[in-house]
Amino acid sequence: MDADRVERLIGGYLAGTLQDTECAELAELVRTSAEAREALVSHFMADRLLGEAPRPPMDSDRVIQAITSAGSPQFADRVLSRVEALRPATRRRLQARRTNPGALAWRLGLVAAGLFVTVPVILSLTGPPPSPLGPPSVKEGPRRPVEKAADQAREERDQIETDLAYAEDRKRQLAEELKRVEDEQKRAELKAKESDLERIAAEFRAKLEAAKKKESVAREAAAPVTPPRENPPSPLLTRAAAVAKVESARGSPGVTAGDEILADQAVVVGPGGLVVLRYPDQTRLELGADTETREFRGEGGKRAYVAKGTVSAEVSRQPAGQPFVLATPHGDATVLGTTLRILVDPDPKKGTRLEVTEGKVQLKGLRGKPVDVSSGHYAVAAVGVEPVARILAGGLAQSVLNDRGAVTIKFGAPGAKLPDEVLLDSGGEFDATRGFGWATPNGEAPGVFWQGQPVWRRNAVPSNPGPKNPMTASQLSVGWSTHKETWRMPVANGHYLVTLTVGDPGAYAQGPHHVWVEGRQIVNAMVTQASRIAEFKDVPVEVVDGELTMTVGGSGKDLDGTSDTKLCSLTVRRSRR
Amino acid sequence: MKAVDVEEAVREVRQGRVEAYRQVIALTESKVRLVLLSILPDRAAVDDGAQEVYVLAYQKLAEYVAGTHFDSWVKEIARNWALRERRDWLRRQAATRRYRVDLEQELEKSLVEASRRTGAEALDAVRDCVGQLEGSARSLLEEHYWQGTPCEAIAKARGRSTEWVWVVLHRARALVVQCLKLKGVLHGCG
Numbered sequence: 001m002d003a004d005r006v007e008r009l010i011g012g013y014l015a016g017t018l019q020d021t022e023c024a025e026l027a028e029l030v031r032t033s034a035e036a037r038e039a040l041v042s043h044f045m046a047d048r049l050l051g052e053a054p055r056p057p058m059d060s061d062r063v064i065q066a067i068t069s070a071g072s073p074q075f076a077d078r079v080l081s082r083v084e085a086l087r088p089a090t091r092r093r094l095q096a097r098r099t100n101p102g103a104l105a106w107r108l109g110l111v112a113a114g115l116f117v118t119v120p121v122i123l124s125l126t127g128p129p130p131s132p133l134g135p136p137s138v139k140e141g142p143r144r145p146v147e148k149a150a151d152q153a154r155e156e157r158d159q160i161e162t163d164l165a166y167a168e169d170r171k172r173q174l175a176e177e178l179k180r181v182e183d184e185q186k187r188a189e190l191k192a193k194e195s196d197l198e199r200i201a202a203e204f205r206a207k208l209e210a211a212k213k214k215e216s217v218a219r220e221a222a223a224p225v226t227p228p229r230e231n232p233p234s235p236l237l238t239r240a241a242a243v244a245k246v247e248s249a250r251g252s253p254g255v256t257a258g259d260e261i262l263a264d265q266a267v268v269v270g271p272g273g274l275v276v277l278r279y280p281d282q283t284r285l286e287l288g289a290d291t292e293t294r295e296f297r298g299e300g301g302k303r304a305y306v307a308k309g310t311v312s313a314e315v316s317r318q319p320a321g322q323p324f325v326l327a328t329p330h331g332d333a334t335v336l337g338t339t340l341r342i343l344v345d346p347d348p349k350k351g352t353r354l355e356v357t358e359g360k361v362q363l364k365g366l367r368g369k370p371v372d373v374s375s376g377h378y379a380v381a382a383v384g385v386e387p388v389a390r391i392l393a394g395g396l397a398q399s400v401l402n403d404r405g406a407v408t409i410k411f412g413a414p415g416a417k418l419p420d421e422v423l424l425d426s427g428g429e430f431d432a433t434r435g436f437g438w439a440t441p442n443g444e445a446p447g448v449f450w451q452g453q454p455v456w457r458r459n460a461v462p463s464n465p466g467p468k469n470p471m472t473a474s475q476l477s478v479g480w481s482t483h484k485e486t487w488r489m490p491v492a493n494g495h496y497l498v499t500l501t502v503g504d505p506g507a508y509a510q511g512p513h514h515v516w517v518e519g520r521q522i523v524n525a526m527v528t529q530a531s532r533i534a535e536f537k538d539v540p541v542e543v544v545d546g547e548l549t550m551t552v553g554g555s556g557k558d559l560d561g562t563s564d565t566k567l568c569s570l571t572v573r574r575s576r577r
Numbered sequence: 578m579k580a581v582d583v584e585e586a587v588r589e590v591r592q593g594r595v596e597a598y599r600q601v602i603a604l605t606e607s608k609v610r611l612v613l614l615s616i617l618p619d620r621a622a623v624d625d626g627a628q629e630v631y632v633l634a635y636q637k638l639a640e641y642v643a644g645t646h647f648d649s650w651v652k653e654i655a656r657n658w659a660l661r662e663r664r665d666w667l668r669r670q671a672a673t674r675r676y677r678v679d680l681e682q683e684l685e686k687s688l689v690e691a692s693r694r695t696g697a698e699a700l701d702a703v704r705d706c707v708g709q710l711e712g713s714a715r716s717l718l719e720e721h722y723w724q725g726t727p728c729e730a731i732a733k734a735r736g737r738s739t740e741w742v743w744v745v746l747h748r749a750r751a752l753v754v755q756c757l758k759l760k761g762v763l764h765g766c767g
Contacts, residue, residue, distance in 0.1 A: 031683055052611070433676065
């Protein structure tokens with residue numbers, strides 16, 4: 001295992017910055033190496049423990065400790081307040097006991113002031129009185145961002161008020177303790193603590209003032225402008241129609257679960273965020289991290305504009321003539337009812353990638369003919385690219401093959417730092433996520449022994465002495481004279497050129513290597529000399545069953561008692577013919 | 578806070594003295610948080626999670642058989658809650674981050690096992706282990722974990738690359754892991 005590579009992968013995992021291919025690489029490492037699994041889990045636990053461990057006390061912490069000396073009372077307060085909500089009578093008793101008289105009077109004043117402000121706001125939000133002509137009464141619309149800001153300001157103020165009450169309560173308790181203490185030194189310590197608490201309380205008071213001002217500004221903004229009496233606007237004109245509802249939201253400013261998304265509203269999801277929208281017909285949109293969407297429409301056919309990012313959609317069957325259109329800067333995806341994912345890159349050369357899991361979607365670029373993208377396919381609309389539907393086989397290998405026109409599989413031990421376009425096979429069973437692998441789980445090869453010991457079906461072994469080139473530093477020992485192993489990779493039917501390398505750059509001759517690809521023999525009982533790799537370049541094969549299959553072993557011959565093929569790499573390239 | 582046996586505090590809560598639940602929390606919170614920290618993919622969810630677990634435990638308190646280790650009982654509630662949250666999180670990620678999901682599924686069993694085998698004493702031990710480190714290993718761990726400075730900011734302040742910070746942090750963490758294992762508070766993932 002390449003320690004530097006493992007360090008980098010674990011570091012990236014803990015920092016949350018791993019790319020897809022790195023995640024796949026780390027998953028493969030964890031799957032095939034107990035050492036790597038152990039390292040990752042240990043580092044994860046250490047990371048979490050370090051983040052949670054009480055840090056050593058520093059001078060600036062003394063005040064905090066004075067307040068939090070009983071563990072985590074604020075946490076316990078929050079739990080108890082919820083527990084008490086389950087028991088209303090208990091909650092009332094506890095509140096009465098915890099609130100000191102000063103704070104109670106202050107709170108009463110605040111409630112009165114709140115009512116003074118809130119009642120007119122509520123009355124004004126309910127709209128103007130019905131006119132003699134009788135405009136239709138409408139249901140109250142969704143909450144506006146300014147109203148939410150006002151609520152947030154009120155919550156902030158409530159929180160600061162609670163913290164202040166708590167700090168003052170602690171200060172009062174300290175003062176009482178101070179009266180009882182005779183010892184000079186202890187008195188001096190308590191005096192210092194009292195002064196710290198007074199400073200904290202003063203800070204909270206200042207914060208409270210600021211929060212009150214912020215709340216007042218937010219409330220003013222939330223209060224609707226009174227319309228002229230002679231021309232009252234209809235609430236239908238001032239409030240846009242709701243298009244969808246927010247099912248869950250994280251990392252999107254101003255959007256919370258339960259909100260309604262209005263026509264033409266924008267929803268921006270920040271890094272690490274996720275917003276799920278649900279339409280009345282159960283159509284579901286999942287807006288991934290770093291996604292910007294706007295111009296939501298519901299009437300006369302659903303529509304949304306995806307400026308950038310990733311949107312996954314499960315679209316319910318839409319009414320005839322009213323498809324769901326997901327518009328992007330590079331083209332429109334017209335949906336009748338399906339499951340899809342759309343990825344919009346701000347770079348016009350990379351464009352919009354549409355992946356369809358179920359159903360059929362039409363993708364139309366800015367120029368050219370629209371293309372139908374059906375289940376299991378994807379297409380890209382970008383500058384200078386005519387959209388073409390390509391197979392979406394689901395695995396990493398297929399993505400690389402589709403995007404780059406070729407994919408290389410390196411057979412060998414994990415840990416080597418491979419180029420981005422090269423995927424590692426360490427002998428694992430077929431895995432749909434990777435998109436390739438062997439037909440059976442690994443284990444003892446039936447009926448095959450070497451020096452009286454059973455051998456493994458597939459064994460990733462480093463060269464001895466090992467070269468530095470990660471592409472040749474190790475190989476996969478697989479298939480014996482009397483035993484074959486089968487490897488497969490789903491691909492679209494068609495013509496391909498395969499390049500295969502076998503052998504070992506180490507100190508020993510190897511073979512006889514024996515390999516068939518798609519029924520065509522590429523290597524026939526060949527022995528490679530010490531430190532030699534044999535390459536079979538661009539051998540044409542045709543796939544007709546949706547899967548490229550390679551069979552290794554079964555030559556019936558051996559070399560000094562061994563007969564395993566040393567697989568080094570396989571490159572599959574799309575061919576026009 | 579007066580040292581009180583957790584079983585005694587639980588008994589008082591069940592007799593209707595809700596305030597005693599504060600003591601139950603104080604005596605078990607670090608253990609519950611450790612379970613959540615081990616299993617939840619998002620560290621930021623631990624605070625809310627702990628709150629949910631204690632509310633849930635309160636609602637189920639009638640089911641607890643007195644004298645059968647309240648610690649273990651509440652930790653099992655935490656473990657089940659965290660696993661449910663973890664799987665919900667993975668489902669939400671499945672459409673856009675399937676390789677991360679694949680990795681997390683691969684790790685799940687080991688993390689649950691780690692949550693069972695790592696005791697709350699590890700929290701004190703980890704501080705002691707950091708105290709035994711020297712030089713940039715220690716200062717980086719303190720800056721990153723205890724002062725909350727992101728790797729990028731540390732790199733900038735020291736005129737180094739972020740990768741350098743990752744590598745030093747990794748090696749420092751490896752020493753902490755080694756120390757925790759020597760102290761017997763962190764075990765292999767089994």
